Amino acid sequence: MALEIMASKLFAPALKSGFLSRPRLTGVLRQSTASKLVLVSAPAGFGKTAFLADCLAQMLDEENALAWLSLDVSDRDPATFWTGVVTALQKAVPGLAAGVMEQLTSSPLPVEQVLITVLQGLASWSEVPDGQRHEKLHGSDSTPESEKESPKHELWLMLDDYHLADNREIATGMVFLLEHLPPSVHALISTRADPDLPLSRWRAREELLEIRAADLRLTAEETVEYFNAVHGVDLKAAEAAALSDKTEGWIAALQLASLSLKGHADVAGFIGRFTGDDRYILDYLLEEVLAQQPAEIRSFLLHSSVLDRLTGPLCDAVMGGDAVTSGVSGESMLAAMERENLFLIPLDHQRQWYRYHRLFADMLRARLLSEEPELIPQLHERASHWFEGEAMAAEAIGHALAAKNFDRAAHLMEMAATQIRRERRDALFLGWLDELPYEVVRLSPVLTVFRAFSLMAAGELDDVEPHLVEAERTMAAVPQGDDSP
Numbered sequence: 001m002a003l004e005i006m007a008s009k010l011f012a013p014a015l016k017s018g019f020l021s022r023p024r025l026t027g028v029l030r031q032s033t034a035s036k037l038v039l040v041s042a043p044a045g046f047g048k049t050a051f052l053a054d055c056l057a058q059m060l061d062e063e064n065a066l067a068w069l070s071l072d073v074s075d076r077d078p079a080t081f082w083t084g085v086v087t088a089l090q091k092a093v094p095g096l097a098a099g100v101m102e103q104l105t106s107s108p109l110p111v112e113q114v115l116i117t118v119l120q121g122l123a124s125w126s127e128v129p130d131g132q133r134h135e136k137l138h139g140s141d142s143t144p145e146s147e148k149e150s151p152k153h154e155l156w157l158m159l160d161d162y163h164l165a166d167n168r169e170i171a172t173g174m175v176f177l178l179e180h181l182p183p184s185v186h187a188l189i190s191t192r193a194d195p196d197l198p199l200s201r202w203r204a205r206e207e208l209l210e211i212r213a214a215d216l217r218l219t220a221e222e223t224v225e226y227f228n229a230v231h232g233v234d235l236k237a238a239e240a241a242a243l244s245d246k247t248e249g250w251i252a253a254l255q256l257a258s259l260s261l262k263g264h265a266d267v268a269g270f271i272g273r274f275t276g277d278d279r280y281i282l283d284y285l286l287e288e289v290l291a292q293q294p295a296e297i298r299s300f301l302l303h304s305s306v307l308d309r310l311t312g313p314l315c316d317a318v319m320g321g322d323a324v325t326s327g328v329s330g331e332s333m334l335a336a337m338e339r340e341n342l343f344l345i346p347l348d349h350q351r352q353w354y355r356y357h358r359l360f361a362d363m364l365r366a367r368l369l370s371e372e373p374e375l376i377p378q379l380h381e382r383a384s385h386w387f388e389g390e391a392m393a394a395e396a397i398g399h400a401l402a403a404k405n406f407d408r409a410a411h412l413m414e415m416a417a418t419q420i421r422r423e424r425r426d427a428l429f430l431g432w433l434d435e436l437p438y439e440v441v442r443l444s445p446v447l448t449v450f451r452a453f454s455l456m457a458a459g460e461l462d463d464v465e466p467h468l469v470e471a472e473r474t475m476a477a478v479p480q481g482d483d484s485p
Contacts, residue, residue, distance in 0.1 A: 033154060036186065036207040039191070041213075041341060051216065068158045070161060071161045076165050078111060089118060111172070157186070159189050166195050194341070227240065246271070275362045282363055293342075296328065300315070305361055305364035306399075309355050312330040313330065315331075318382045334354055381400070381408075384396045384397075409432070
């Protein structure tokens with residue numbers, strides 16, 4: 001039974017009928033022959049496996065070979081992992097490292113010795129023209145050096161779902177293997193989380209090709225092709241652009257949107273309402289992402305979802321006592337989540353500010369509202385105080401309004417009114433005023449007068465005088481202080 005399971009892991013998955021081939025990405029992979037490692041790292045549902053299966057299928061010919069291994073959690077055991085790798089390589093290169101399997105049953109496991117034997121076999125294979133590979137591997141090559149052709153063939157070792165097997169023990173062997181691969185042998189890793197490998201070292205040497213979520217996202221043009229050609233949905237360019245923007249090119253979301261679109265006559269209306277709490281999107285994200293997270297990360301995701309932008313100190317403030325209790329800072333949590341590809345998008349080159357993928361944020365907020373609605377105002381309140389301390393008035397006001405702390409919001413708006421007028425952000429201020437209850441605005445002459453000025457700037461002159469009268473009435477009602485000495 002174990003052999004049958006192993007055999008099923010040695011084949012690239014068949015592409016589904018709804019697959020969209022993308023030449024722009026295939027071209028990138030074709031140019032990767034100078035790289036020791038091609039890393040395809042992106043969250044769930046970005047089409048990593050299908051993309052690589054399609055690209056490799058197009059690149060394979062009589063001069064190229066593919067060793068494919070689909071990994072699962074059982075491969076976290078080093079003996080199981082390296083048995084799978086060697087088996088995949090032997091399937092691609094018959095006769096490679098004969099007898100090495102016996103070493104993989106030894107204890108302690110001689111990983112480096114096994115890899116040296118495999119690497120020697122790969123080096124011999126890569127040096128020999130096609131018609132002479134078998135003889136060379138079995139020690140019977142008699143071709144004169146002058147008649148040997150220059151090597152043209154390439155071997156691709158594909159490790160799919162590497163995150164399921166990644167650990168320190170596996171990484172030690174992987175580093176040794178990758179550092180000593182012959183030039184014509186290349187490793188590809190598909191993963192949801194960056195592996196425990198020296199990526200920065202290989203990046204500096206230009207030996208690493210990285211394909212990430214930003215590269216895998218479908219463009220608006222590809223979205224049109226995907227719906228029109230693959231699913232037969234007549235999507236107009238503007239509708240495709242809107243859907244591409246909402247999903248941020250996330251392939252799984254577009255696939256799920258195509259399911260939801262069935263039976264909808266009003267395509268534009270559906271796209272306008274499409275969010276992360278669409279039942280298909282919600283189910284997918286809950287099952288594939290949120291349910292897989294440890295309790296502390298799940299809590300962090302839910303509670304930080306009230307933020308449009310995230311940075312370490314802000315997350316610490318919003319998490320409050322949870323951050324202190326866990327002993328894990330917001331900065332380290334964000335760094336870990338970025339490595340884990342948890343739909344986190346960096347907003348600067350210093351990796352200080354981030355945001356969540358829009359649909360992922362929608363899902364988190366919907367889940368937070370379902371599980372802990374009473375906590376939401378408190379989270380916004382904490383965020384408001386942090387932003388106030390950082391002199392970021394707009395954000396402080398926005399979170400005070402979200403917390404329904406209208407007195408605090410009014411106070412912050414009074415303090416920011418002069419700056420807002422100076423920056424000519426009247427529309428923003430009017431939007432805040434519209435969120436305040438009338439009674440709160442009426443009690444503040446500053447806000448009442450500001451509304452009058454904003455209406456005047458907007459050309460709504462008929463509404464200006466009543467607000468000025470209201471402001472005068474409020475000021476007249478305020479008790480005057482005693483000025484006598």
